[in-house]
Amino acid sequence: MSEAISTNKMINISTPLTEDVRKRLKAGDEVLLSGTILTARDAAHKRLCDTLKKGKSLPLKLKDAVIYYCGPTPTRPGRPIGSCGPTTSSRMDSFTPALISLGLGGMIGKGDRSDEIKRAIKRHRCVYFLATGGIGALLSTKVKSSKIILYSDLGPEAVHKLEVKDFPLLVGIDSKGRDLYDKAGRKKE
Amino acid sequence: MREIGVSKIKETVTELCLRANFELRKDILKALKSALKKETSTRAKNILKEIMENAKLAKKKRLAICQDTGLVSIFLEIGNDVAIKGDLEEALHKGVEEAYKKGYLRKSVVDDPLARRNTNTNTPCVIHVDIVKGDRVRISVSPKGFGSENKSAIKMLKPTASVSEIIDFVLEVVRNAGASACPPLVLGVGMGGTFDHAAQLSKKALLRSIETRNAKKHFRSLEKDLLKAVNSLKIGPMGLGGKTTVLGVNIEEFPTHIAGLPVAVSVSCHATRSAEKII
Numbered sequence: 001m002s003e004a005i006s007t008n009k010m011i012n013i014s015t016p017l018t019e020d021v022r023k024r025l026k027a028g029d030e031v032l033l034s035g036t037i038l039t040a041r042d043a044a045h046k047r048l049c050d051t052l053k054k055g056k057s058l059p060l061k062l063k064d065a066v067i068y069y070c071g072p073t074p075t076r077p078g079r080p081i082g083s084c085g086p087t088t089s090s091r092m093d094s095f096t097p098a099l100i101s102l103g104l105g106g107m108i109g110k111g112d113r114s115d116e117i118k119r120a121i122k123r124h125r126c127v128y129f130l131a132t133g134g135i136g137a138l139l140s141t142k143v144k145s146s147k148i149i150l151y152s153d154l155g156p157e158a159v160h161k162l163e164v165k166d167f168p169l170l171v172g173i174d175s176k177g178r179d180l181y182d183k184a185g186r187k188k189e
Numbered sequence: 190m191r192e193i194g195v196s197k198i199k200e201t202v203t204e205l206c207l208r209a210n211f212e213l214r215k216d217i218l219k220a221l222k223s224a225l226k227k228e229t230s231t232r233a234k235n236i237l238k239e240i241m242e243n244a245k246l247a248k249k250k251r252l253a254i255c256q257d258t259g260l261v262s263i264f265l266e267i268g269n270d271v272a273i274k275g276d277l278e279e280a281l282h283k284g285v286e287e288a289y290k291k292g293y294l295r296k297s298v299v300d301d302p303l304a305r306r307n308t309n310t311n312t313p314c315v316i317h318v319d320i321v322k323g324d325r326v327r328i329s330v331s332p333k334g335f336g337s338e339n340k341s342a343i344k345m346l347k348p349t350a351s352v353s354e355i356i357d358f359v360l361e362v363v364r365n366a367g368a369s370a371c372p373p374l375v376l377g378v379g380m381g382g383t384f385d386h387a388a389q390l391s392k393k394a395l396l397r398s399i400e401t402r403n404a405k406k407h408f409r410s411l412e413k414d415l416l417k418a419v420n421s422l423k424i425g426p427m428g429l430g431g432k433t434t435v436l437g438v439n440i441e442e443f444p445t446h447i448a449g450l451p452v453a454v455s456v457s458c459h460a461t462r463s464a465e466k467i468i
Contacts (some may be wrong), residue, residue, distance in 0.1 A: 073253045073295040082293055083253035088336050088369040110336075110427065111368040132236055132427055133336065133371035134460045135243035137252035155307050156256075156295050168239075170232075170429075180429065181368070 012166075016064035017105030022127050025171045027178040031129070032166040037066045037108065039160040041087050044151050045095035052098055059150055060159070063103035066129075070108075071156035072146070073136070081146040081162065083136030086110040089128070093117050100124050108169060112181040122177035129169040130180070142167040191268070191324040193468065195275030198328065201466050202284025205330040206261060207292045209464040210253050213244040216398040217375070217436065217461055224373060224433040233431030237373075240426075240459055251292070255460045258294040259332035261285050261314040262392060268323035282312040297335075317389065329396050329465040336458065337374070340366035343388055343453040350450050352411065355380075356418050362454045363419045363435065368428025371458035375399060376438045378415070379453040380408075381445035390441040391455035396463050399437025408440045415440075426459075 013021050015035030025031065038060065040048070051058055069089050073082030089109030096107070097120045104126055110133040113121075121128060131139060143162050150159035173179045218241065225237045247254040263281050267273070289296060289311040298312060299305040321327075342362045346354060359378065366374065379390025402409045415438040425431025436459065445451065 071256060071295065071297075073256050073258060074293045076252075076293045082295070083247075083256040083258075085256050087257070088339075090369060110371070112428070130427070130429075132239050133368075134255045134458055135239050136256040137247040137250065137254060138239060138243040140252060141246070155309065156297070 015066055015105070017066050017127070018064050019125055019175075022105060022125055022175045025127055025174050027171050027174045027180045029171040031169050031171060033066070033129070033169055034165045034167070035066075035163070037068045037162050037164055037167070038149075039068045039070045039072065039084075039162065041069050041071050041157055042091055043154050043157040044159050045092050045099075047151060049095045049098055058102070062099060064105040066106040066108065067099070067104060068108040068131075068162070072140075072160065073156070075146065079140070081140050081143045081160075084140050084143060084162075085136035086131040086133055089113055096120065100126055112179070113173060118173055118177050118179060121173050121175065125175040127171060127175055128173040130172040131167070131169055139167070190270055190272040192272050192274055193326060195273060195277055195280035197468060198273070198277065198326070199280040199284040199287070201328050201468055202263065202281055202330060203288040203291070205328060205464040205466060206285055206288030206294075206332065209330055209332050209462040210258050210288075210292060210294055211251050212248045212464075213254055214398075214461065214463065216400050217459070218244060220399060220436040221373075221459065224436065227432055230425070230431045232429055233426045233433065236426035236429070237433070253292070253294055254462065255334060256295055257334035257336060258289065258297065258311070259334045259462070260298055261311065262331045262333060263314050263316050264329040264331070264393065264396065265316070265318045266321045266327040267318060268321055268325050270324040271326055278316065281316055282314060285314045286310040286312050325467050327465060327467045329463060331392070331396060331463040334458065334460070337366070337370040337456045340370045340456040341391070341454060343384065343451065345384065346450040346452055348448055348450050352414070355411070355452055356415060358452055359415055359454055360418055360422065362456065363422060363424070366456050367424065370456050371460070372424055372428055373426055373433045373436045373459050375436050375457040375459075375461040376415070376419070377455035377457065378438060378440045379455070380440060380442045380451070382443035382451060383445075384451055386443055387451035387453040388455075390443060391453040394439040394441040395455055395457050395461060396465070397439045397441075399439060401439070403440050403442070405442070408442060412438050412440050
């Protein structure tokens with residue numbers, strides 16, 4: 001394995017995901033994330049970007065924040081959250097550069113990203129993390145609390161504030177733009 | 190004539206939707222266990238372990254295996270000698286609605302492809318009805334998430350298309366699905382019929398256990414050849430490389446027109462979910 005891709009290093013990190021922390025991560029690192037993450041997917045991203053296009057400021061503080069592309073199932077009473085695995089990140093690609101330029105610290109999703117996103121990640125030194133898809137029940141056990149903070153009319157697509165402990169992630173694209181999918185032989189036709 | 194009241198059908202649909210969402214199919218679990226033994230990459234092994242641990246937890250705690258609890262398709266085989274009492278369609282939709290309420294499952298259905306208002310009930314569901322011999326009703330329920338669904342594809346091949354052209358098309362579909370459809374995948378392939386029937390067959394193929402093979406020899410061998418070909422892509426679990434890209438390939442076929450060879454591929458993920466009951 002090239003030195004750009006690490007092997008089997010479990011790293012504990014927490015939010016806010018400052019540049020300091022982000023710089024140390026390498027594509028392929030296994031991390032356990034603790035702290036606050038915000039869920040947002042297709043509809044929420046569109047609304048956030050529409051707000052920016054209108055020249056208004058966002059109702060969210062994105063500096064060093066972590067966005068999780070996720071629409072959880074409703075919460076069973078007695079549990080902090082329902083099933084909450086990642087959704088396909090590439091659907092958010094068109095909305096992401098604008099959010100990254102506002103100082104976003106990290107994004108969590110599944111699948112690869114466009115070259116434009118990689119460039120934005122490199123430019124602003126943020127990180128793209130991968131969560132394993134389809135393990136929503138398991139990931140829900142890493143969430144300690146959840147609260148809808150924005151766009152509640154979107155139901156599962158609302159922005160939720162999650163407090164997480166030891167949320168297992170892989171560094172997909174690091175702040176230098178190295179991409180785990182490239183090393184894994186992503187299609188390059 | 191044997192009479193069946195729709196309330197029995199509604200109850201069964203609710204039971205099946207819950208089961209499909211909480212309990213991973215036995216054939217899928219078995220394939221994952223076998224894949225774990227074959228995998229050599231640590232990362233691939235870890236992902237497979239997570240998937241199996243998730244399935245165990247979901248069944249135990251009655252949590253959705255995946256947060257994308259899908260748009261439900263219901264396949265009914267109604268015996269000739271069955272008389273259904275009541276509004277069947279309503280019972281099916283209400284059965285799904287009840288499951289998605291009781292089971293704390295996600296409401297992922299919008300009322301209109303353009304207006305896109307969430308129906309908040311996870312209905313309507315998609316309904317397929319076949320009339321068969323006998324006096325029973327077989328109900329199969331299949332919640333389908335759209336990470337995989339979005340990667341499904343169909344091609345109208347020429348009637349003279351070779352087996353290798355068919356394999357090439359399926360390879361293209363799997364390559365395009367990449368990591369987004371949550372590999373390791375399960376593929377349902379529908380061949381023949383018409384444009385729409387091939388697609389329907391590809392969905393029905395997913396209902397079958399991946400341990401069963403097509404009844405016809407030439408399709409059995411095509412299932413094996415396809416599985417080998419797609420796994421040689423080495424896309425691996427979550428697209429991060431490995432031996433297991435596809436857990437199983439099922440083909441369903443139907444007679445077709447002299448001028449065509451429709452081939453539909455339904456892409457499904459490692460949480461391929463379905464449950465059935467005969468009443």
